[in-house]
Amino acid sequence: MSINPYSALAETVPSVLIQGFVLLMLVLILFGTVIQMIHHKNITYFFNNAKKAKLSAERELGTGEKATIIAKTVVHDIATTAELGAGKRRIAHVLGMWGTILFWVASVVMIFCYTSSETATPTLWPMMWHIGAIMTCVGGYWFWLFLRVDVLAEAHPWYRIIKADLFVLTLLACATFGLAWSYTQSLSLENRWDDKVFLILYIVSNLALFGGVYWSKFAHMFYKPGAAIQKNLAEADGSRDNLPPLAEAPKQFGLGIKREQPKHY
Numbered sequence: 231m232s233i234n235p236y237s238a239l240a241e242t243v244p245s246v247l248i249q250g251f252v253l254l255m256l257v258l259i260l261f262g263t264v265i266q267m268i269h270h271k272n273i274t275y276f277f278n279n280a281k282k283a284k285l286s287a288e289r290e291l292g293t294g295e296k297a298t299i300i301a302k303t304v305v306h307d308i309a310t311t312a313e314l315g316a317g318k319r320r321i322a323h324v325l326g327m328w329g330t331i332l333f334w335v336a337s338v339v340m341i342f343c344y345t346s347s348e349t350a351t352p353t354l355w356p357m358m359w360h361i362g363a364i365m366t367c368v369g370g371y372w373f374w375l376f377l378r379v380d381v382l383a384e385a386h387p388w389y390r391i392i393k394a395d396l397f398v399l400t401l402l403a404c405a406t407f408g409l410a411w412s413y414t415q416s417l418s419l420e421n422r423w424d425d426k427v428f429l430i431l432y433i434v435s436n437l438a439l440f441g442g443v444y445w446s447k448f449a450h451m452f453y454k455p456g457a458a459i460q461k462n463l464a465e466a467d468g469s470r471d472n473l474p475p476l477a478e479a480p481k482q483f484g485l486g487i488k489r490e491q492p493k494h495y
């Protein structure tokens with residue numbers, strides 16, 4: 231876990247090629263997200279809705295107040311995926327989200343700063359990369375095998391795959407094959423071939439994850455924070471996205487609501 235897998239790779243593949251691959255992935259994210267925004271018109275809807283809500287605002291928020299609300303939203307709602315409530319779903323998401331962030335940040339740092347033969351990689355980065363990949367696997371497989379709505383509520387078998395699974399599956403493939411590649415490469419035996427197989431699978435899964443942004447749920451990591459900030463600002467200025475205020479009455483749903491988790495959609 232303390233070996234930088236990319237610096238070992240850079241002994242046979244020029245580091246500019248590895249760095250070029252990362253840049254290509256960034257271009258693919260940008261391209262996929264922009265095309266998706268144009269095609270799904272979700273950003274147009276979002277801004278039209280925000281503009282409409284502003285008309286029913288009860289008061290104007292000051293810059294300081296806005297900044298405080300945004301900071302609170304980032305720390306609470308976004309960093310801990312608060313909209314998922316308390317429970318397994320939120321823990322699994324936080325593990326996967328932060329695992330992926332650690333994995334990606336460490337990848338970029340190791341690829342751009344520590345792939346030349348003269349520089350040794352500080353142990354922190356490969357540690358962060360491996361721990362991030364393991365966290366992604368724990369959160370992601372937990373979600374995929376047990377928490378997915380199809381599996382938990384609709385009782386479909388875990389191996390039933392639909393287009394909406396593209397994001398979580400390619401994300402898991404990247405973390406899994408990345409770990410397998412790093413492990414087999416670190417064994418450094420003569421005439422190994424399995425590390426090359428895992429490297430190819432790792433490359434293919436990255437191409438599918440980043441090349442599939444347009445078709446997958448990838449861009450929710452950009453939309454969700456925007457929507458959370460908008461929702462909290464709309465609550466503070468009284469516009470509440472044109473929704474009625476909460477009733478000042480006790481919540482009485484009858485005893486039936488306690489019988490079973492609402493999980494039949």
Ligand code: HEM
Binds near residue numbers: 309311319326370454
């Ligand atoms: C690096 C950033 C992120 C990663 C890697 C990530 C990963 C994932 C994955 C793999 C899923 C399951 C998708 C599926 O239904 O197949 C998911 C769902 C979800 N994500 Fe994220 N996410 C990220 C950021 C965020 C952020 C910032 C928010 C909200 C502020 C968010 C909110 C959600 C919600 C509400 C779901 C639905 C969860 C469920 O059905 O249990 N995500 N995310």
